[in-house]
Amino acid sequence: MASGQEEQPDRRGPQQHGFVVARPFGIPVYVSPWPFIIACVFIAIWYANDLSGALSGGLRYAVAAAFVLLLYVSVLAHELSHSVVARSFGLPVRRILLHPLGGFSEIEREAPTPGREFAVAAAGPALSLALGALGWGLAQVAHYGVTGALVRQLMFANLVVAAFNLLPGLPLDGGRMLRAVIWKVTGRPNAATIAAAWVGRALAVALLAIPFFSGGLAGGDFVSGLWVIVIAGFMWVGAGQSIKATRFRERLPALQARRLARRAISVPASTPLAEAVRQADETGARAIVVVDHDNAPLGIVNEAAVMATPPQRRPWVDTGSMARTIEPAMVLSADLQGMALLDAIRRVPATEYLLVESSGEVVGVLAARDLDQVFAGG
Numbered sequence: 196m197a198s199g200q201e202e203q204p205d206r207r208g209p210q211q212h213g214f215v216v217a218r219p220f221g222i223p224v225y226v227s228p229w230p231f232i233i234a235c236v237f238i239a240i241w242y243a244n245d246l247s248g249a250l251s252g253g254l255r256y257a258v259a260a261a262f263v264l265l266l267y268v269s270v271l272a273h274e275l276s277h278s279v280v281a282r283s284f285g286l287p288v289r290r291i292l293l294h295p296l297g298g299f300s301e302i303e304r305e306a307p308t309p310g311r312e313f314a315v316a317a318a319g320p321a322l323s324l325a326l327g328a329l330g331w332g333l334a335q336v337a338h339y340g341v342t343g344a345l346v347r348q349l350m351f352a353n354l355v356v357a358a359f360n361l362l363p364g365l366p367l368d369g370g371r372m373l374r375a376v377i378w379k380v381t382g383r384p385n386a387a388t389i390a391a392a393w394v395g396r397a398l399a400v401a402l403l404a405i406p407f408f409s410g411g412l413a414g415g416d417f418v419s420g421l422w423v424i425v426i427a428g429f430m431w432v433g434a435g436q437s438i439k440a441t442r443f444r445e446r447l448p449a450l451q452a453r454r455l456a457r458r459a460i461s462v463p464a465s466t467p468l469a470e471a472v473r474q475a476d477e478t479g480a481r482a483i484v485v486v487d488h489d490n491a492p493l494g495i496v497n498e499a500a501v502m503a504t505p506p507q508r509r510p511w512v513d514t515g516s517m518a519r520t521i522e523p524a525m526v527l528s529a530d531l532q533g534m535a536l537l538d539a540i541r542r543v544p545a546t547e548y549l550l551v552e553s554s555g556e557v558v559g560v561l562a563a564r565d566l567d568q569v570f571a572g573g
């Protein structure tokens with residue numbers, strides 16, 4: 196049950212998150228129906244089989260269904276615990292995503308101090324432990340029968356959730372706690388993420404080794420072995436994402452619109468392309484803006500379209516036909532940087548943007564591929 200910030204090193208739009216199934220404390224809880232239904236049916240059948248010695252057919256499936264429902268309610272409570280603590284520190288929570296392997300609390304900002312980071316991360320396992328303790332207490336009262344079995348099973352499940360999530364590697368909660376400790380000791384949050392993510396990868400490899408050494412895959416317990424492989428894969432990928440997100444954050448300061456601006460020349464739309472390219476080459480400009488009679492920008496010439504036009508055709512092509520009309524959202528302040536710059540270009544995906552001063556004066560053109568270069572380089 197990870198929690199964290201959604202910062203992808205690409206420029207995709209909002210992703211599909213499934214349906215909102217509840218809004219506890221005003222936080223929308225999203226579920227992707229199909230993977231979830233498959234997982235629920237799978238777990239219910241597995242658990243019903245486990246009960247086959249003790250219960251008759253119909254009742255067995257009713258108990259198994261109740262178990263699956265309460266299991267995911269436990270997981271949701273774990274996530275809510277992260278989210279509510281985060282919100283109490285003034286960190287906005289965008290949503291909770293529930294998926295078959297657990298949940299994810301999407302918190303919009305990173306905790307400002309290692310102490311708070313530790314508290315947000317520890318809140319989930321603490322709640323799972325509390326639910327486990329509650330189950331243990333109830334089991335002392337309900338010794339026998341269906342209720343007793345169910346309570347014991349849920350107690351066990353919550354203790355497993357707590358123990359697993361306390362493993363000290365990203366993307367698990369224990370990994371975030373470890374990260375907070377390293378951050379506190381070294382004062383370097385990014386280095387702490389990388390270290391905790393590598394511990395996460397080591398744990399994933401160690402987890403993967405279990406079914407092989409115990410003979411789980413070769414023996415009868417094929418399903419458990421498969422389950423461990425899926426979880427190990429989930430951890431490996433999650434740790435990799437943490438590393439990627441950190442590299443991304445480290446590069447953000449280099450994203451400054453003004454620094455990436457390409458010098459541009461202005462030409463009327465009817466200018467032959469060959470002439471516009473000649474003027475650009477002569478002045479060392481790397482972008483061409485199409486302007487009207489009053490010299491106001493109308494469009495930005497698409498670099499790829501120019502490259503695709505053979506030189507012998509360029510005298511016969513109007514520059515205006517190679518330009519994309521400038522929409523209001525394609526005009527950006529030259530002072531934009533970092534996440535604000537990425538957010539601005541996410542709004543209208545384009546290959547080129549016009550950069551202006553607050554006075555409206557044109558600074559130059561921002562090419563999306565120059566932004567990609569910042570992430571690709573080094």
Ligand SMILES: [Zn+2]
Binds near residue numbers: 368
């Ligand atoms: Zn958690």
